[in-house]
Amino acid sequence: MIESQWVFVLAILLxxxxxxxxxxxxxxxxxxxGLMIMEYAINLVFALIGYRSEGTSPISFNGAEQxxxxxxxxxxxxxxxxTAIVIGLGTTALLVSFAVRIFEKYDTFDVRKIRKLxx
Amino acid sequence: xxxxxxxxxxxMIFGAxxxxxxxxxxSGIISLGIVGFAxxxxxxxxxxxxxxxxxIIIETLTLVILIAAVLKTTRKDTSxxxxxxxxxxxxxxxxxxxxxxxxxxxxLNHLPPFGSPELRMSLAYxxxxxxxxxxxxxxxxxxxxRAYDTLGEATVLFTSVAGIIAVLRKxxxxx
Amino acid sequence: MRGMTLIVKxxxxxxAPSILVLGIYVVFHGHLTPGGGFAGGVLMAGSFVLLIxxxxxxxxxxxxxxxxxxxxxxxxIFLFLFIAIMGFLQGSFxxxxxNEWLPGESGELWSAGIIPxxxxxxxxxxxxxxxxxFITLAVLKFGEKx
Numbered sequence: 218m219i220e221s222q223w224v225f226v227l228a229i230l231l232x233x234x235x236x237x238x239x240x241x242x243x244x245x246x247x248x249x250x251g252l253m254i255m256e257y258a259i260n261l262v263f264a265l266i267g268y269r270s271e272g273t274s275p276i277s278f279n280g281a282e283q284x285x286x287x288x289x290x291x292x293x294x295x296x297x298x299x300t301a302i303v304i305g306l307g308t309t310a311l312l313v314s315f316a317v318r319i320f321e322k323y324d325t326f327d328v329r330k331i332r333k334l335x336x
Numbered sequence: 337x338x339x340x341x342x343x344x345x346x347x348m349i350f351g352a353x354x355x356x357x358x359x360x361x362x363s364g365i366i367s368l369g370i371v372g373f374a375x376x377x378x379x380x381x382x383x384x385x386x387x388x389x390x391x392i393i394i395e396t397l398t399l400v401i402l403i404a405a406v407l408k409t410t411r412k413d414t415s416x417x418x419x420x421x422x423x424x425x426x427x428x429x430x431x432x433x434x435x436x437x438x439x440x441x442x443x444l445n446h447l448p449p450f451g452s453p454e455l456r457m458s459l460a461y462x463x464x465x466x467x468x469x470x471x472x473x474x475x476x477x478x479x480x481x482r483a484y485d486t487l488g489e490a491t492v493l494f495t496s497v498a499g500i501i502a503v504l505r506k507x508x509x510x511x
Numbered sequence: 512m513r514g515m516t517l518i519v520k521x522x523x524x525x526x527a528p529s530i531l532v533l534g535i536y537v538v539f540h541g542h543l544t545p546g547g548g549f550a551g552g553v554l555m556a557g558s559f560v561l562l563i564x565x566x567x568x569x570x571x572x573x574x575x576x577x578x579x580x581x582x583x584x585x586x587x588i589f590l591f592l593f594i595a596i597m598g599f600l601q602g603s604f605x606x607x608x609x610n611e612w613l614p615g616e617s618g619e620l621w622s623a624g625i626i627p628x629x630x631x632x633x634x635x636x637x638x639x640x641x642x643x644x645f646i647t648l649a650v651l652k653f654g655e656k657x
Contacts, residue, residue: 221338221450227345229440231352233433238356240429241422244414246361246406250368253398254352257375261345264382270451274383275473276545277465286455286462289473290383293458296477298387300489303549303637306394307496310644313405314500317648320409327414385545389537393553397560397641404512404649470542470623478547479629486629487595490588490636497584497640500647501577 224265232258245316245326249309256305263298267291341381348374359413365402369395386474512650514567523565530558538634542623548630552637559638560645568650580643587636594628 238251
């Protein structure tokens with residue numbers, strides 16, 4: 218494995234730490250934190266895939282159409298990550314509102330005690 | 337360049353471990369801020385200024401929302417006791433993580449090396465931006481070539497706001 | 512929630528209009544410089560959140576704030592859909608019609624047809640949505656009529 222591929226391995230390690238947080242933890246807020254860590258890790262992997270070593274940011278200037286493929290960083294993964302960041306905020310806000318509502322009813326954040334269907 | 341990227345990702349890993357293992361919920365949330373702000377610096381190093389602007393402000397707003405939710409309810413973490421269920425969950429997590437990492441290391445030799453991506457779809461977009469007339473290539477991609485995805489994203493944001501207002505309503509409830 | 516001390520209030524008075532104007536600038540120049548609809552929209556929402564955090568939430572307890580935020584958000588999405596359907600005049604959904612009728616020079620403020628108008632619609636929508644999320648989650652207390 219080339220030395221520069223270690224960045225991908227470390228990013229996937231971050232994803233697996235978030236997965237541990239979702240599976241093993243008991244507190245609702247810790248589960249939400251684990252989900253957020255997984256989202257950050259996947260956005261990082263996408264942004265790393267499109268990087269070019271001698272490139273610059275994808276804002277074109279006059280006279281750059283001839284060899285546009287060799288001087289710009291790939292803009293397509295950046296467009297995908299832009300969408301993903303905003304959707305991540307919507308998901309997190311909805312989960313936090315669920316957690317607040319559950320605390321109102323059951324007075325605890327522990328997932329082992331939230332079992333009875335009330336109301 | 338590569339060393340600064342690796343150091344920042346190691347900082348993110350430490351911040352994530354502290355966020356998940358702290359006994360006080362408020363310290364855990366503030367450690368999550370380390371992960372988000374380090375990601376902003378990584379986006380700047382990877383020549384993606386659009387993403388850095390969006391990431392830093394959304395990270396701040398998420399921290400404000402989480403801190404408000406924790407301060408209104410409770411700050412203590414739930415107690416963890418060691419039982420059979422915990423051992424089974426740990427075992428499942430380690431099994432899945434092992435298989436996932438092993439498969440990923442096999443795939444890693446087939447990915448193009450870091451720093452020279454293979455652009456096949458992007459060549460079609462880069463050659464066609466002269467006909468949109470925009471200078472910002474990322475804006476041309478999300479609003480002219482793939483505008484349908486942007487419509488989907490606006491719909492998802494709208495739906496999440498409608499869901500939040502519907503869950504936290506008080507009108508018409510008996511309790 | 513209570514407001515903050517006097518120093519924070521004075522600095523917020525100076526900073527919040529600048530942040531709002533920066534957000535509007537980033538939205539309008541979205542096709543020339545980094546930024547665009549989403550970055551400018553979250554910046555505009557950020558300035559309103561800063562004002563509420565510094566001055567306390569007594570002034571936003573009334574119903575009209577949430578209604579106005581919902582109205583602006585719906586208007587933003589409706590404008591975006593309207594621009595998309597106008598593409599049918601030339602042949603397909605979301606076609607860049609303004610670039611065919613009124614093209615401008617590349618690099619000027621009026622260029623790239625549909626892209627600045629879409630940026631404005633998305634900026635308004637994202638700002639109103641984030642403001643509504645913040646008011647609902649962080650300002651109102653338990654047991655309050657929403």
